[in-house]
Amino acid sequence: MTERDNKIGLCLCGGGLTGAMYEVGCLAAIEDEFEDLRCSELDAIVGASSGSVVAVGLAGGYSAQRLYRALLDPADDLFPIQRQHLLRFDSMEFRRVVSSLVGAARRAVTSAALRPLDLDLWSELDRLYDSLPAGLFTMDSFERFMESVLRRRGIDRELSNHDRLMLIANDLDAGERVIFGQGHESNVTLERAVAASCAAPMLFAPVRIGERDYISGGLGAMGHVDVAADAGCKLVVVVNAMVPVATDIDERHIPTGHGPMRRVRDKGFLWVYSQAWRVASQARMRQGLAGFRAAHPDVDVVVVEPSPIDAGVFMSSPMNFAGRRAILEAGYRSTVEYLRSHRSELRLAFERHGFIAKS
DSSP states (O other): OOOOSSEEEEEEOOOHHHHHHHHHHHHHHHHHHBTTOOGGGSSEEEEETTHHHHHHHHHTTOOHHHHHHHHHOTTOOSSOOOGGGTOOBOHHHHHHHHHHHHHHHHHHHHHHHHOGGGOOHHHHHHGGGGGSOSEEEOSHHHHHHHHHHHHHTTOOOBGGGOTTEEEEEEETTTTEEEEEETTSBOSSBHHHHHHHHHOOTEEEOOEEETTEEEEEOOSTTTTTHHHHHHTTEEEEEEEOOOOOOOOOTTSOOBOOTTSOBSSGGGGOHHHHHHHHHHHHHHHHHHHHHHHHHHHOTTSEEEEEOOOTTGGGGGGSOTTSHHHHHHHHHHHHHHHHHHHTSTTOHHHHHHHHTTOOBOO
């Protein structure tokens, strides 16, 4: 890598498995477009949500190009993620649900027997809300998968031994961001910290570490650029795949299980929720970054995002090889086009910090 005076940080904001694949495609393009640049050698690597998985791969010494090739090739066993590693029902959580439902039903029957004329059916049904599961699936299977990958690849599983890696989660009960990494919360294995960072609410139950419950780190207020800046970085590159999807309702290009459709709502409640979350999160992050830039004019912050029009590719399933290839190639292609523009903010920022573009 080129000798530099200033440190460079990378913030990977996740966005599910599709977001992680976009990030890999984007980073592979950056490595291809600049001489002597390996994302695995950057000075601070911050991962939130599924971005934590990519961050661990980079911190483990793998270039983005190697990760890109592995995910493009179904025969490559570098990271052989399968559906069963993610979508496994949380049996312990559902046992809690059953026990809670029995307790709620018992209290409802008792209330009806003691005060039948005062029975408020809706109030009794309200008891059931607290019996809903904390998440449909468990991260346990994914954690075991990550552990097996780390062991096979000889990557040190102790987070405290990775001085450039920081993973982000949220403490559910404290309502605060938590940083896993050296100098922060570091008495945890990589796979456990990744599981906590990836535990997206509604889909996955919180991950317990010690006596605390953790959920996904997400975008935060500013893509977690402050974490990289606090590590001394003067250029922070934020890769964010979680942009709102812009669709043309006059065309059928929304992939669904019942054929191409026109509207986001045709993907069901999970994508309606995802779209709402994307809109709110992007607005919050832009506001947070504006405040950070004003307070820290000495830190270059560059955000790399897909175009909202192109973001429709994220609706494809990454478990399907064709969908995976489309997401990876979209991230790579859009980033190459962006970098080859001589007015590209990212290109200019890298050049200011000592890197030479190939074209």
